[in-house]
Amino acid sequence: MKINWGTAIVIAFGLFITFILYFVFMVQSDSKYDNDLVVEEYYKHDARFGEEMERVQNAEDLKEKPIITAGASGITIVFPTVFVPINIKGKVSLYRPSNKKLDFEIPISLSDATTLLIPKKSLAGGRWDINMEWQYEGKSYLSKETIYIN
Secondary structure, eight states, X not given: OOOOHHHHHHHHHHXXXXXXXXXXXXXXXXXXXXXXXXXXXXXHHHHTHHHHHHHHHHHHTOSSOOEEEEOSSEEEEEOOTTSOGGGEEEEEEEEOXXXXXXXXXXXXXXXXXXXXXXXXXXXOSEEEEEEEEEEETTEEEEEEEEEEEO
Protein backbone atom coordinates (compact mmCIF):
# COMPACT_ATOMS: atom_id res chain seq x y z
CA MET A 1 0.00 0.00 0.00
CA LYS A 2 1.34 3.36 -0.98
CA ILE A 3 0.64 6.45 1.17
CA ASN A 4 0.51 9.81 -0.56
CA TRP A 5 1.99 12.94 1.03
CA GLY A 6 -1.39 14.29 2.24
CA THR A 7 -2.11 11.13 4.22
CA ALA A 8 1.44 11.14 5.65
CA ILE A 9 0.99 14.73 6.93
CA VAL A 10 -2.32 13.84 8.61
CA ILE A 11 -0.74 10.76 10.24
CA ALA A 12 2.26 12.84 11.42
CA PHE A 13 -0.04 15.49 12.94
CA GLY A 14 -2.10 12.80 14.64
CA LEU A 15 1.00 11.17 16.16
CA PHE A 16 2.36 14.53 17.29
CA ILE A 17 -0.94 15.48 18.99
CA THR A 18 -1.06 12.06 20.68
CA PHE A 19 2.53 12.52 21.89
CA ILE A 20 1.78 15.96 23.37
CA LEU A 21 -1.49 14.87 25.01
CA TYR A 22 0.26 11.87 26.58
CA PHE A 23 2.75 14.16 28.37
CA VAL A 24 0.04 16.64 29.39
CA PHE A 25 -1.97 13.86 31.05
CA MET A 26 1.13 12.36 32.69
CA VAL A 27 2.15 15.71 34.23
CA GLN A 28 -1.37 16.53 35.40
CA SER A 29 -1.89 13.16 37.07
CA ASP A 30 1.54 12.87 38.77
CA SER A 31 1.70 14.49 42.23
CA LYS A 32 5.39 15.34 41.99
CA TYR A 33 4.53 17.97 39.35
CA ASP A 34 2.07 19.90 41.56
CA ASN A 35 1.76 23.53 40.56
CA ASP A 36 0.31 25.14 43.66
CA LEU A 37 -0.08 28.86 44.06
CA VAL A 38 2.24 30.54 46.56
CA VAL A 39 -0.72 32.48 47.98
CA GLU A 40 -4.21 30.98 47.88
CA GLU A 41 -6.17 34.18 47.29
CA TYR A 42 -3.65 36.14 45.30
CA TYR A 43 -6.23 38.64 43.95
CA LYS A 44 -6.91 39.80 47.51
CA HIS A 45 -3.18 39.74 48.18
CA ASP A 46 -2.47 41.91 45.12
CA ALA A 47 -5.20 44.39 46.09
CA ARG A 48 -3.06 45.31 49.13
CA PHE A 49 0.13 45.60 47.11
CA GLY A 50 0.51 49.34 47.86
CA GLU A 51 0.42 48.71 51.61
CA GLU A 52 2.96 45.93 51.21
CA MET A 53 5.35 48.17 49.28
CA GLU A 54 5.04 50.82 52.01
CA ARG A 55 6.04 48.25 54.65
CA VAL A 56 8.96 47.06 52.49
CA GLN A 57 10.09 50.68 52.10
CA ASN A 58 9.86 51.18 55.88
CA ALA A 59 12.17 48.18 56.34
CA GLU A 60 14.59 49.47 53.68
CA ASP A 61 14.71 52.92 55.34
CA LEU A 62 16.02 51.46 58.62
CA LYS A 63 19.63 52.34 59.38
CA GLU A 64 20.10 48.93 61.00
CA LYS A 65 18.07 46.14 59.43
CA PRO A 66 17.22 42.69 60.81
CA ILE A 67 19.70 40.06 59.62
CA ILE A 68 18.41 36.67 58.47
CA THR A 69 21.01 33.89 58.18
CA ALA A 70 21.01 30.13 57.80
CA GLY A 71 23.37 28.24 60.08
CA ALA A 72 23.98 24.76 61.44
CA SER A 73 21.27 25.14 64.11
CA GLY A 74 18.64 26.64 61.78
CA ILE A 75 17.57 30.07 60.59
CA THR A 76 18.59 32.93 62.85
CA ILE A 77 16.90 36.34 62.75
CA VAL A 78 18.82 39.04 64.61
CA PHE A 79 17.08 42.36 65.23
CA PRO A 80 19.16 45.52 65.73
CA THR A 81 19.99 46.37 69.33
CA VAL A 82 18.31 49.79 68.99
CA PHE A 83 14.94 48.02 69.20
CA VAL A 84 13.44 47.01 72.53
CA PRO A 85 12.82 43.26 71.99
CA ILE A 86 9.56 43.09 73.96
CA ASN A 87 7.99 45.77 71.70
CA ILE A 88 8.62 43.84 68.47
CA LYS A 89 5.48 41.97 67.38
CA GLY A 90 4.65 40.12 64.18
CA LYS A 91 5.15 36.85 62.37
CA VAL A 92 7.68 35.06 60.19
CA SER A 93 6.17 33.16 57.25
CA LEU A 94 8.28 30.46 55.63
CA TYR A 95 7.21 29.41 52.14
CA ARG A 96 8.57 26.38 50.36
CA PRO A 97 8.03 27.02 46.62
CA SER A 98 8.29 23.34 45.71
CA ASN A 99 5.87 22.02 48.34
CA LYS A 100 3.00 24.01 49.82
CA LYS A 101 2.53 21.44 52.59
CA LEU A 102 5.82 22.49 54.21
CA ASP A 103 4.79 26.18 54.57
CA PHE A 104 4.40 27.45 58.13
CA GLU A 105 4.35 30.60 60.25
CA ILE A 106 6.05 31.47 63.52
CA PRO A 107 5.03 34.40 65.74
CA ILE A 108 7.76 36.83 66.70
CA SER A 109 7.94 36.79 70.48
CA LEU A 110 11.13 38.12 71.96
CA SER A 111 11.71 38.69 75.67
CA ASP A 112 15.26 39.81 76.46
CA ALA A 113 17.36 38.81 73.46
CA THR A 114 17.04 40.33 70.00
CA THR A 115 17.51 36.93 68.32
CA LEU A 116 14.84 34.56 66.99
CA LEU A 117 15.89 31.01 66.08
CA ILE A 118 13.91 28.72 63.78
CA PRO A 119 15.27 25.20 64.46
CA LYS A 120 16.70 23.22 61.56
CA LYS A 121 14.62 20.16 62.51
CA SER A 122 11.49 21.94 61.27
CA LEU A 123 13.10 22.84 57.92
CA ALA A 124 13.58 20.53 54.95
CA GLY A 125 16.62 21.07 52.78
CA GLY A 126 16.27 23.39 49.79
CA ARG A 127 14.96 26.86 49.05
CA TRP A 128 12.81 28.79 51.53
CA ASP A 129 11.20 32.19 50.91
CA ILE A 130 10.93 34.12 54.17
CA ASN A 131 8.46 36.97 54.70
CA MET A 132 8.87 38.70 58.03
CA GLU A 133 5.97 41.03 58.87
CA TRP A 134 6.57 42.95 62.07
CA GLN A 135 5.55 46.08 63.94
CA TYR A 136 7.55 48.28 66.24
CA GLU A 137 6.08 51.30 68.00
CA GLY A 138 3.08 51.48 65.67
CA LYS A 139 5.08 51.27 62.42
CA SER A 140 4.78 48.23 60.17
CA TYR A 141 7.69 46.58 58.37
CA LEU A 142 8.06 43.77 55.85
CA SER A 143 11.35 42.03 55.14
CA LYS A 144 11.67 39.40 52.41
CA GLU A 145 14.57 37.02 52.05
CA THR A 146 15.38 33.77 50.23
CA ILE A 147 17.44 31.19 52.15
CA TYR A 148 18.86 27.84 51.04
CA ILE A 149 19.09 25.09 53.64
CA ASN A 150 21.57 22.25 53.13
